[in-house]
Amino acid sequence: MKLMMTAAALCAALSAPALAQDMFEFEGKSWRIEAELVERAEFLGRDALHFRDGVVWIDGSQFETGEITFEMAISGSPGHTGVLWRGQGVGDWEKFYFRHHLNNMPDSVQYTPAYDGVTGWQIFSDPDAISQVHHGLNRWMNVRVVVAEDQADIFMDGQLIHHIPDLQREDGAGWVGFWQLAPNGVASGYVRNIQITPERNPDIIGVSERPMMEPTANLVRTWRVSAPFSEAQLAEQSFESLHASHARWTTLEVAYNEIANLASVTRHSEGDTVFAETTIMADSPRTALVRFGYSDRVQVFLNGERLFVGSNDWRSRDYRYLGTITRHVAVPLNLRDGENTLTFAVSETFGGWGVTAALEEADGVHIAR
Secondary structure: OOOOOOHHHHHHHHOOOOOOOEEEEEOOEEEEEEEEEEEEEEEOOEEEEEEEEEEEEEOOOOEOOEEEEEEEEEEOOOOEEEEEEEEEEOOEEEEEEEEHHHOOOOOOEEEEEEEOOEEOOOOOOOOOOEEOOOOOOOOOEEEEEEEOOOOEEEEEOOEEEEEEOOOOOOOOOEEEEEEEEOOOOOOEEEEEEEEEEEOOOOOOOOOOOOOOOOOOOOEOOEEEEEOOEOOOHHHHOOHHHHHHOOOOEEEEEOOHHHOEEHHHOOOHHHOOEEEEEEEEEEOOOEEEEEEEEEEOEEEEEEOOEEEEEEEOOOOOOOOOOOOOOOOOEEEEEEEOOEEEEEEEEEEOOOOOOEEEEEEEOOOOEEEOO
8 A cells, every 4th residue: 555645744643743641541551642542452362552643651651771572563554653762752762663564675664763753764774773574464573672771672573673783862761652653544553561671781682784884085074053943934034144043053963874863953843944054174266066965855055155955855756755865966066265164954844854965076175173
């Protein structure tokens, strides 16, 4: 079944729904409900918590390291169902989920952190974030999540199915819960027998699946990121006035896949666009090429002059296009002698708010540290 949903609708669904928080009792635990449907139901002969489109989380749970075990079944397709831990608020958590409709495909399962509802699968798209798993529908799976300080192993039916070598959110205790997305209203999740076992130094047995690669030369490794604002302001105001209005800037280092995860230092609920910029030094007037990637939309400025406008949204090319972030776009930069400011206005709908850039043809040019 094809995933038929507008980007705006999916954006809303990927965040925790803005629903009143109700309470629900199951297996002796109090659950907070931020989902369209929650009920106790029998599924495949077992009593379970049945939920759809949103988040259910265990009230008062405080988990940092140790094990989370549960039985899970997923039904309907397309859909996404998974477990959350170290939750800090609506849309701030670590997440691992199963894609109902991609059983036994390279991206059957997904790890991603989330910040203010921005789930960054367009950034986290390598073998350390996705795996091929034969999970199937309409069957009970025994799932075990082992969380250390900055790593995690995921087991299904006693077998290691995924290793996360670098958890992205800061260490710290937070709540445990489950998340579900049903794009066509037919998918749902079932969980039961949930056990949370804190442990200070649990054993991690998985290893990174990412191929070893040399660091990219002339990569922008540190960005200055503005406070968020509305994308509409890019059309309503001049670049100079809009840029000058931002007095608060945050320094952001690139991290996963050499991408700056903009959601990690700003709040999407306060605005869907930020400026991310760097300073380039040239020893004389010259031209250099910058190769970059972004999500979801971008306007690129050099010394205040707009050079490029682009869209990398999910399905912006065709119905299969994911919008993952890679450096497959390049523009020439006509640099002046001395200091040059390269600015990306990056706008986000859903799926990953990020930017990455590296210079090519860079003789006599360097990125200021």
